[in-house]
Amino acid sequence: MSKLVLKFENSILQELAMGEKEVSIGRSPDNGIVIDNPAVSHYHARVFNEEGRLMLEDFGSLNGTFVNGQRVKMVTLKPGDSVMIGKHTIVITESVEVRAFSLDHNASRPAAPKINETVMLDTKERREFLQKVASGGESAQVAPTRLKVPTLVVKRGKTDQKEYNLTDKLTVIGKSGWATVKLKGWFAPKVAAQINRREDNSYYIGGADKVPSVNGQEIGHPMKLSSGDIIEVAGTELEFVFRD
Amino acid sequence: MDFGARTDTGRIRENNEDSFRLAPELNLFVLSDGMGGQASGEVASRVATESIVAHCREAESDSSMPLVGVRIAGVSGAANRLASAIRHANDEVRKAADQNSEWNGMGATVVAVQFVGERMSLAHVGDSRAYRLRAGELELLTQDHSFVAEQVRRGIMTQKEAERSKLQNVLLRALGAEPIVDVDVQEELILEGDTILLCSDGLTRDLSNEQIAAALNESGDEQAQEAAERLVDLANQAGGGDNITAIVVRRTAKPVGAFARIGRWFKGSEEAS
Numbered sequence: 001m002s003k004l005v006l007k008f009e010n011s012i013l014q015e016l017a018m019g020e021k022e023v024s025i026g027r028s029p030d031n032g033i034v035i036d037n038p039a040v041s042h043y044h045a046r047v048f049n050e051e052g053r054l055m056l057e058d059f060g061s062l063n064g065t066f067v068n069g070q071r072v073k074m075v076t077l078k079p080g081d082s083v084m085i086g087k088h089t090i091v092i093t094e095s096v097e098v099r100a101f102s103l104d105h106n107a108s109r110p111a112a113p114k115i116n117e118t119v120m121l122d123t124k125e126r127r128e129f130l131q132k133v134a135s136g137g138e139s140a141q142v143a144p145t146r147l148k149v150p151t152l153v154v155k156r157g158k159t160d161q162k163e164y165n166l167t168d169k170l171t172v173i174g175k176s177g178w179a180t181v182k183l184k185g186w187f188a189p190k191v192a193a194q195i196n197r198r199e200d201n202s203y204y205i206g207g208a209d210k211v212p213s214v215n216g217q218e219i220g221h222p223m224k225l226s227s228g229d230i231i232e233v234a235g236t237e238l239e240f241v242f243r244d
Numbered sequence: 245m246d247f248g249a250r251t252d253t254g255r256i257r258e259n260n261e262d263s264f265r266l267a268p269e270l271n272l273f274v275l276s277d278g279m280g281g282q283a284s285g286e287v288a289s290r291v292a293t294e295s296i297v298a299h300c301r302e303a304e305s306d307s308s309m310p311l312v313g314v315r316i317a318g319v320s321g322a323a324n325r326l327a328s329a330i331r332h333a334n335d336e337v338r339k340a341a342d343q344n345s346e347w348n349g350m351g352a353t354v355v356a357v358q359f360v361g362e363r364m365s366l367a368h369v370g371d372s373r374a375y376r377l378r379a380g381e382l383e384l385l386t387q388d389h390s391f392v393a394e395q396v397r398r399g400i401m402t403q404k405e406a407e408r409s410k411l412q413n414v415l416l417r418a419l420g421a422e423p424i425v426d427v428d429v430q431e432e433l434i435l436e437g438d439t440i441l442l443c444s445d446g447l448t449r450d451l452s453n454e455q456i457a458a459a460l461n462e463s464g465d466e467q468a469q470e471a472a473e474r475l476v477d478l479a480n481q482a483g484g485g486d487n488i489t490a491i492v493v494r495r496t497a498k499p500v501g502a503f504a505r506i507g508r509w510f511k512g513s514e515e516a517s
Contacts, residue, residue, distance in 0.1 A: 011248045011469045013266040017286070029298050036269045036301065118279045118371075118413045118445070120351055120421045121391060129391070130416065168318045170431035176362070191362065194433045197318070199387060200397070206383075208433055222383060 002054050002079065004047060005091045006033055013088075022048035025085060026059075039063050039086035047077065047090075054092065056083060148242035150203055150225075152195075157236030158184035165243075166203065171195040173233060174208070183234060192234040195225070203240070210234050245359065247273065248469025249491040250476045254446055255484030261285030262444045262489040265293040271359040272300050273491050277372050277444040279418070280350030288337050288352040292419050295336040296356055299329035313424075319431050323365035326358050327427045330367055330419070337420035351420035355386060355442050357493070364432045364440065369425055370418050373448060375456065376432065377439040382457040385432060389417035412449075439468075439494045443475070446486035450479040460492070468492040 004023060006014040016023060016033060023032035026044040035044070041061040048055050054077040058065040066084040067075055077083070083090040121129060150166040160182040164171070173181040174191040183192065189209040196204050205212055206222035212233035214223055225231075231238045247268060253260040261278035263286070276292040278285030303309045303325050311328040312335070333354065341347045353370025366374055371388040387393060391414040392406040406412070419425060434440070439460050447456075459478060463471035472490045479488045 008268065010466075011246075011266070011268075012250065012472075013268070014264070015251060029301050034297070034301070036267070118277065118353075118415060120279070120415050120418045123422065126416055126421075129394075168431075169429075170319070170363070170433065172433060178363075191433055191435065196430065196432070198430075199428055207378075208435055221381070 001094075002077075003093045004033065005093055006035070007089045007091060008087065018047065018049065018054065020049065022046050025090070033090065035085060035088050037086045037088070040088075044085055045083075054078070061085075148244055150197075151241050151243045152181060152231075153239045153241060155230070155237040155239055157234075157238075158188075159236060160184065166195065166197065169197045171197075172208075173236070173238075181236075181238070183236060185235075189234055192236075193231075196222070205231060207233075245271065246466055246468040246494045246496050247492065248467075248472045249273075249275075249489070250469075250472040251487070251489040252476050252480060252484070254487050255480060257487055259283050259286055260487045261289055262446070262487040263289035263293045264442075264489055264491055265297045266491065267297050267301070270297070270300055270304060272297060272356070273358075273440075273442060273493055274354065274356040275372055275442045275444060275489055275491050276352045276354045276419075277370065277446075277487065277489070278350065278352040279415075280347065282346040284341075284344075284347040284350035285352070287340060287347055288350040288420055291337050291340050292333045292352045292354050295333040296326075296329040296354065299332045300325060300358065303329075313427075316429055319429055320360070320363065320365065322358055322360045322363070323367070323429050323431050326356055326365045326367045327429045330354055330356065330369060330427045331425055334369075334419045334423075334425040338423070341420060349420075351415075351418040353415070353418055353444075357440060357442065359434060359493075359495075362434055364434045365429070366432055367427050367429045369427055370415050371445050373443055373445075375441040375443070376434075377441065377457060377460045378435065378437070380457070380461055382453050382460070384453075385430070386428070389428075390415050412445075434495050436495055436497045439471075439492060441475075442491040442493075444487060444489040446484075446488035447475060447479050447490055449485060450482040450488070451475070455482075463492075465494075465496055468494050 002018040004016045024046045025033045026042050027040045028042040043059050044061045045058045045065045056077050057074045064071045067081055077092050079092055079094040081092045152164045154162050164181050172179040172191055173193045175183050175188040176190045191208040192210040193208050193212045194206050203225045204222040210233050211218050212231055214229050225240045227242045229240045249264050249266055251262050264275045266273050274293045274296050276289035278289030312331040315324050341350050353372040355368040355372040355374050358365045368386045371390045374385045376383050376385055391411050392409045395401040396406050459474050472492045475490045476488045
């Protein structure tokens with residue numbers, strides 16, 4: 001089976017195995033291979049199988065389709081061919097279904113057991129499991145109605161507010177225009193540190209342009225924050241607390 | 245932005261059920277790992293990646309396009325759009341499964357990132373992962389929606405036990421499983437020099453964090469494609485037990501502008517004389 005590999009300069013953007021169906025190429029989103037570039041026509045070309053041969057047809061595109069450097073209207077493609085459309089290239093490769101490795105070991109190696117294939121827990125089982133998870137975690141969690149608000153209280157340093165409620169999943173500390181905790185002063189870094197809220201509503205602090213300290217210790221990895229933690233970064237001291 | 249990707253069937257499986265799509269014009273990168281009989285996993289992952297890119301592309305040209313599903317508070321419009329695209333993909337995977345009886349029950353994981361300036365929106369469903377390499381340190385950004393990962397989070401299993409468990413392959417969430425999919429969405433800060441890796445579980449089952457970090461650290465500027473290929477090769481050498489896919493995206497240092505150009509100008513004239 002042939003494979004079409006879409007490349008831009010050196011980078012692979014997409015791989016598409018050729019089946020029975022033809023693959024259309026163009027700027028319009030309904031093509032099999034979409035190349036979003038003004039130099040490419042909305043419906044530029046197509047690749048299809050005909051009597052066991054792989055064919056390429058250019059739909060009379062404005063800027064043309066080139067195979068191995070030659071402008072083409074309709075050609076047979078072979079593995080290794082390089083189809084140039086605008087600045088993008090589509091390389092034709094032969095995808096080897098059975099690898100040499102498997103062939104060598106075929107006799108002794110049975111087919112991969114199906115048991116290893118990824119499966120979804122079926123709906124009923126999944127619901128039961130998730131319910132169990134939810135109820136099991138109850139004691140550790142606070143009921144949503146009484147959810148405490150995580151807050152940063154400024155202890156030292158120049159910031160635009162004295163306190164910040166952490167309502168967003170990402171909180172940035174820095175001078176940047178979109179930082180939540182806005183640092184002032186000439187030498188303040190654009191993005192000093194970040195705090196992420198994870199799915200389980202825990203908060204983690206991590207470094208950006210600066211390495212923050214928590215309770216006087218520099219952190220190497222992102223670290224989970226607990227109420228009462230003192231964060232120091234870029235000359236600013238902040239206390240992390242859960243407020244009612 | 246420097247980017248590259250590679251996928252491989254691995255050494256054991258017969259089909260590659262992983263798919264990826266890089267849409268640099270949208271700063272959007274998508275990876276999906278399909279599952280299901282009769283090669284339908286290939287279909288599911290392809291439908292997933294295609295419909296996510298199509299949804300984001302459409303939203304780019306028509307910003308008034310309504311979101312699929314409810315808006316998530318605390319994250320940006322871009323992150324909400326990405327979640328919307330994944331919910332749309334869930335609908336598309338289910339639609340495709342309905343059209344062909346052989347494809348009944350097919351599903352797919354997905355991990356997708358989109359960059360807007362220094363912010364990255366990250367959304368995922370299932371056990372495909374996103375990592376960030378910053379200053380040489382590798383950090384896992386996503387939490388697997390798998391049975392064993394949930395047991396570890398609950399403190400019932402240790403990480404070591406989870407890695408040996410026969411139930412590693414059991415997912416709690418996937419595209420195609422139910423009419424409504426719960427998408428995890430987050431936002432991250434991306435600095436110059438940061439590298440983002442998106443990968444299917446085939447990569448992480450065969451390689452340790454240290455091996456992944458080393459391979460990413462070894463690759464220099466403008467070598468994201470090489471890094472993706474290196475990672476997949478290493479996983480194959482380590483066993484290749486499953487399909488393996490890696491997308492590598494690196495935020496390269498900005499050209500320094502006028503000063504650098506002036507610098508090169510003078511440097512150039514020196515060489516000529």
